[in-house]
Amino acid sequence: xxxxxxxVMVENEPGVLSRVAGxxxxxxxxxxxxxxxxTLEKGVSLMTIVAEGDDAIVEQIVKQLRKxxxxxxxxxxTELKSVEREMVLLKVNAxxxxxxxxxxxxxxxxxxxxxxxxxxxxxxVTGDQxxxxxxxxxxxxxxxxxxxxxxNVAMRRSMQIDL
Amino acid sequence: MKLTGxxxxxxxxxxxxxxxxxxxxxxxxxxxxxxxxxxxxxxxxVRHEQGxxxxxxxxxxxxxxxxxxxxxxxxxxxxxVTGIATAYAxxxxxxxxxxxxxxALIGNDAFQEVDIVGIxxxxxxxxxxxQDVNDLARTVKQAFYLARTGRPGPVLVDxxxxxxxxxxxxKYPEEVSMRxxxxxxxxxxxxxxxVVKLLKKAKRPLIYSGGxxxxxxSHEELTWLGKTLHIPVTSTLMGLGAFPGDDGLFLGxxxxxxxxxxxxxxNNCDLLLAVGARFDDRVTGKVDxxxxxxxxxxxxxxxxxxxxxxxxxxxxxxxxxxALAALKAETEGTLDEYDWAADHKEWVDKxxxxxxxxxxxxxxxxxxxxxxxxxxxxYEITKGDAIIATEVGQNQMWAAQFYKYNRPNTLLTSGxxxxxxxxxxxxxxxxxAFPDKLVIDIAGDGSIQMCIQEMMTVVCNKLPVKxxxxxxxxxxxxxxxxxxxxxxxxxxxCMDAQPDFVKLAEAYGAAGFRVTEKxxxxxxxREAFKVDKPVIVDxxxxxxxxxxxxxxxxxxxxxMLLV
Numbered sequence: 001x002x003x004x005x006x007x008v009m010v011e012n013e014p015g016v017l018s019r020v021a022g023x024x025x026x027x028x029x030x031x032x033x034x035x036x037x038x039t040l041e042k043g044v045s046l047m048t049i050v051a052e053g054d055d056a057i058v059e060q061i062v063k064q065l066r067k068x069x070x071x072x073x074x075x076x077x078t079e080l081k082s083v084e085r086e087m088v089l090l091k092v093n094a095x096x097x098x099x100x101x102x103x104x105x106x107x108x109x110x111x112x113x114x115x116x117x118x119x120x121x122x123x124x125v126t127g128d129q130x131x132x133x134x135x136x137x138x139x140x141x142x143x144x145x146x147x148x149x150x151x152n153v154a155m156r157r158s159m160q161i162d163l
Numbered sequence: 164m165k166l167t168g169x170x171x172x173x174x175x176x177x178x179x180x181x182x183x184x185x186x187x188x189x190x191x192x193x194x195x196x197x198x199x200x201x202x203x204x205x206x207x208x209v210r211h212e213q214g215x216x217x218x219x220x221x222x223x224x225x226x227x228x229x230x231x232x233x234x235x236x237x238x239x240x241x242x243x244v245t246g247i248a249t250a251y252a253x254x255x256x257x258x259x260x261x262x263x264x265x266x267a268l269i270g271n272d273a274f275q276e277v278d279i280v281g282i283x284x285x286x287x288x289x290x291x292x293x294q295d296v297n298d299l300a301r302t303v304k305q306a307f308y309l310a311r312t313g314r315p316g317p318v319l320v321d322x323x324x325x326x327x328x329x330x331x332x333x334k335y336p337e338e339v340s341m342r343x344x345x346x347x348x349x350x351x352x353x354x355x356x357x358v359v360k361l362l363k364k365a366k367r368p369l370i371y372s373g374g375x376x377x378x379x380x381s382h383e384e385l386t387w388l389g390k391t392l393h394i395p396v397t398s399t400l401m402g403l404g405a406f407p408g409d410d411g412l413f414l415g416x417x418x419x420x421x422x423x424x425x426x427x428x429x430n431n432c433d434l435l436l437a438v439g440a441r442f443d444d445r446v447t448g449k450v451d452x453x454x455x456x457x458x459x460x461x462x463x464x465x466x467x468x469x470x471x472x473x474x475x476x477x478x479x480x481x482x483x484x485x486a487l488a489a490l491k492a493e494t495e496g497t498l499d500e501y502d503w504a505a506d507h508k509e510w511v512d513k514x515x516x517x518x519x520x521x522x523x524x525x526x527x528x529x530x531x532x533x534x535x536x537x538x539x540x541x542y543e544i545t546k547g548d549a550i551i552a553t554e555v556g557q558n559q560m561w562a563a564q565f566y567k568y569n570r571p572n573t574l575l576t577s578g579x580x581x582x583x584x585x586x587x588x589x590x591x592x593x594x595x596a597f598p599d600k601l602v603i604d605i606a607g608d609g610s611i612q613m614c615i616q617e618m619m620t621v622v623c624n625k626l627p628v629k630x631x632x633x634x635x636x637x638x639x640x641x642x643x644x645x646x647x648x649x650x651x652x653x654x655x656x657c658m659d660a661q662p663d664f665v666k667l668a669e670a671y672g673a674a675g676f677r678v679t680e681k682x683x684x685x686x687x688x689r690e691a692f693k694v695d696k697p698v699i700v701d702x703x704x705x706x707x708x709x710x711x712x713x714x715x716x717x718x719x720x721x722x723m724l725l726v
Binding site for chain 1: 280281288292309344465467471
């Protein structure tokens with residue numbers, strides 16, 4: 001089992017999200033994360049779906065997605081060179097004694113503090129899964145009180161060659 | 164001039180050439196019903212919405228056209244779900260119109276409101292909720308287009324009551340253009356040439372034909388290929404009729420209740436040419452041991468069917484008709500220099516040897532009536548020139564095994580979903596399409612009771628469907644499994660408390676016959692088939708007769724229980 005990132009372009013029509021999600025649940029496929037928003041093209045939305053499964057399962061997922069009438073294009077980005085990003089908001093315990101250290105970490109990871117209170121900091125971080133995983137690891141010891149993640153958005157790199 | 168949504172809908176149906184729809188009225192579609200008498204579309208009033216959808220499905224299977232049904236919102240719509248799933252499983256083109264509460268009430272738990280678009284999303288090819296009367300004509304055009312193109316299937320259009328009442332200019336689109344829906348129809352010529360190379364190399368080729376051949380209308384191309392290149396042909400249940408059932412090269416069905424010859428051929432072939440078939444688990448048995456010695460070529464219009472259940476070496480995504488036509492064109496040129504008959508003789512002899520060794524048969528050793536005997540008699544009397552619908556279970560398998568289907572669209576059966584209650588209303592739809600044809604529903608005493616209320620529909624619409632009940636007083640197929648694999652624990656399968664089917668037929672205004680002795684089977688069937696109205700023939704068959712051969716679920720195709 002491995003994670004695959006699928007980029008799915010769909011007609012932006014009522015029920016399309018439910019159609020896609022229903023396809024996964026109806027066949028017992030697991031969605032790890034799903035992100036959807038409109039594109040530049042009128043009436044077209046882009047979904048980024050991170051799904052788990054072996055190669056045969058993912059091949060079926062891709063085919064089934066293509067079979068849906070509102071689906072315009074499906075790409076499995078896993079085999080391609082691609083840029084993947086996720087935005088996460090983290091609310092961390094930050095008493096006075098810990099605050100400086102947390103801010104140092106925020107600085108190193110090029111995050112942003114977007115909300116402050118007497119004993120909490122809310123941090124915005126954008127990055128790939130590795131960076132976010134590392135940050136979450138570091139902040140866990142201070143006590144993460146809340147976390148909100150967008151799920152991955154991804155885009156194929158223009159240059160597919162190894163430099 | 165502006166028309167109401169209801170008027171627009173009927174204009175659209177006329178534009179699509181719809182001559183009949185099956186339906187049941189209700190408050191949410193009353194505006195449409197108000198317009199029906201003013202249109203050229205005939206409406207057949209069923210007695211239950213399940214009857215409407217199965218009838219539309221039967222009409223579609225018998226004619227190759229799109230079947231249409233119309234029902235109201237809420238329970239009217241949900242009553243069609245079994246039939247929609249049936250059509251979806253067998254890729255049958257049907258368009259279902261459902262009424263919906265007015266848009267202002269949607270989501271408010273209004274009377275007879277249900278999210279039918281949500282409910283049917285997993286069992287339709289596509290579905291629509293029309294939200295603007297100006298979109299109605301385009302939506303109907305798309306619905307018909309989607310239903311019949313690519314891999315066909317049911318499409319549902321949900322029509323809020325206020326949309327039916329609103330006014331709009333009527334303009335029926337001439338063409339459908341959908342940027343997201345462009346099914347692959349034509350085969351890749353490189354792949355076709357690869358298949359021809361494999362065919363030339365193969366010593367033991369086998370064609371495995373499915374319902375896609377019938378749907379695409381490519382039975383002639385398939386028959387040419389089998390007969391000209393001397394390749395034995397086996398078929399799924401859905402594929403019966405695509406290749407002449409009485410031809411020596413035809414091995415019958417493969418799989419769980421397939422013939423010995425077909426299953427042995429699959430096990431021994433070196434090239435399996437699968438056409439419009441999807442390797443259902445009832446066909447493959449244990450997947451690991453399916454066609455162990457073969458290179459598998461798979462032609463299918465639906466890419467998701469390829470590599471789904473078995474590993475395929477040569478995938479070919481295309482409609483079966485142009486694909487088989489291309490194979491024909493590529494092999495026609497070889498006929499002068501290449502002796503296909505000689506090359507395949509040894510293999511054909513071997514396969515035909517298996518067929519002689521273990522033909523489809525049964526032990527006709529008692530005074531009682533064997534169900535297989537009844538099906539054989541139906542074939543003899545009709546000479547194969549009838550449309551046969553079946554219910555589901557033992558009756559279905561005997562109808563598949565002992566009746567020879569020489570033409571496509573002559574067997575109407577719920578293959579994928581296995582829907583009890585399907586056969587009779589489907590026969591009704593077929594009879595409406597072909598009023599002069601003999602249409603017979605081969606039924607069990609259990610499944611006929613699932614949609615028996617349509618007796619009234621066939622009687623008052625003068626649709627002389629013949630129902631032959633192979634009455635064994637059991638839910639026979641489950642009983643067979645209980646006998647073989649559950650130590651004869653016949654829990655909940657005994658159905659000997661049953662209505663008097665003869666009186667029931669008569670109560671509806673149809674004719675009823677009962678047969679209890681073997682000597683009366685043929686003459687009663689002959690008499691019944693001549694009656695110019697609907698008929699039930701209740702034949703009391705041997706109670707514990709089983710369907711053989713049988714491959715137990717999960718076993719290899721060669722592990723057959725024979726008669």
